[in-house]
Amino acid sequence: MHIPDGFLGIKTSVVTSFLSAGALSYGLTRSKEVMGERQVPAMGVMAAFIFAAQMVNFTVAPGASGHLLGAALATILLGRWNAGIIITTVLAIQALFFQDGGITALGANVFNLAILSPLVAHYVYQGFRAILRGKFDKVAIFLAAWASIMVAAAAVSVELALSGTIGFNVVFPPMMFWHALIGIGEGLITVVVVSTVTASAIGVFKDRQHA
Amino acid sequence: MNKRLIWGLGIALLVAALFSPLASSNPDGLERVAEDQGFLHEGEGKPVINSPIPDYMIPGIKNESLATAAAGIAGTALTFGIMCGLGKLAKRQSSVVNQSSAKDHLDRSI
Numbered sequence: 001m002h003i004p005d006g007f008l009g010i011k012t013s014v015v016t017s018f019l020s021a022g023a024l025s026y027g028l029t030r031s032k033e034v035m036g037e038r039q040v041p042a043m044g045v046m047a048a049f050i051f052a053a054q055m056v057n058f059t060v061a062p063g064a065s066g067h068l069l070g071a072a073l074a075t076i077l078l079g080r081w082n083a084g085i086i087i088t089t090v091l092a093i094q095a096l097f098f099q100d101g102g103i104t105a106l107g108a109n110v111f112n113l114a115i116l117s118p119l120v121a122h123y124v125y126q127g128f129r130a131i132l133r134g135k136f137d138k139v140a141i142f143l144a145a146w147a148s149i150m151v152a153a154a155a156v157s158v159e160l161a162l163s164g165t166i167g168f169n170v171v172f173p174p175m176m177f178w179h180a181l182i183g184i185g186e187g188l189i190t191v192v193v194v195s196t197v198t199a200s201a202i203g204v205f206k207d208r209q210h211a
Numbered sequence: 212m213n214k215r216l217i218w219g220l221g222i223a224l225l226v227a228a229l230f231s232p233l234a235s236s237n238p239d240g241l242e243r244v245a246e247d248q249g250f251l252h253e254g255e256g257k258p259v260i261n262s263p264i265p266d267y268m269i270p271g272i273k274n275e276s277l278a279t280a281a282a283g284i285a286g287t288a289l290t291f292g293i294m295c296g297l298g299k300l301a302k303r304q305s306s307v308v309n310q311s312s313a314k315d316h317l318d319r320s321i
Contacts, residue, residue, distance in 0.1 A: 055283050102254070174243075
């Protein structure tokens with residue numbers, strides 16, 4: 001759900017850019033606290049995988065598709081602040097080199113997908129882990145991934161409405177509907193990838209508790 | 212780099228090379244809503260910057276699948292490189308800060 005140039009007003013672009021810059025600089029200090037020497041290549045691999053996976057759109061219904069966002073994936077494996085830095089890097093590369101997501105909308109895209117989505121994925125994952133007492137981890141992962149998509153879709157709706165592009169009551173219901181479907185794909189892929197990585201690489205991505 | 216991470220990078224490159232040409236060309240969620248609600252044209256002006264690889268296809272390669280796969284491999288490798296570079300830079304800065312604060316501490320204790 002990369003917002004292209006032209007969808008947002010100047011005020012919305014500026015405000016979201018400042019919010020993103022603030023959150024990222026805070027995230028960078030938090031990320032450094034938990035980032036070990038060996039975590040740098042792990043972040044590189046995560047960013048590369050997310051870039052690749054974001055190219056693979058899957059059909060969710062006739063005439064609509066979605067692709068992995070990867071915010072919950074990176075949050076669960078590397079922590080939410082590292083996830084924010086990883087997704088921001090991917091979004092910047094996509095906007096600069098591949099014309100995917102507007103350069104004027106980068107602040108908003110970072111805010112929605114790199115700040116809000118990891119934050120919500122973190123709290124939903126930790127919350128359900130507490131409720132389920134560590135059992136049914138896959139359920140917690142699925143719900144965290146689904147929620148990370150829904151919050152971003154809600155934020156996009158608010159930004160479009162604030163920009164005067166379309167009324168909130170008009171855009172919000174269909175955004176929720178389509179992204180509820182896309183979120184199922186996000187949830188399934190996230191469960192499969194997290195399970196595969198944790199089964200095969202205990203100790204490499206060992207910061208799941210840190211998140 | 213650890214062997215498992217090399218596997219991870221290999222899988223990312225494979226996804227980019229083999230799966231990206233098979234991607235659905237249907238509009239994504241936001242595009243679909245923009246189309247249905249009639250504001251898609253707002254985003255269809257001239258792009259603000261000219262990207263070297265628009266729409267994930269390397270210009271000049273006639274076969275669309277090949278152009279997409281090549282863009283996928285290039286983008287995945289580029290992302291890995293930039294992320295590692297940024298990570299190292301951040302690490303180095305934080306160790307410089309740590310060293311200087313350790314030096315301050317030393318100076319004060321002397």
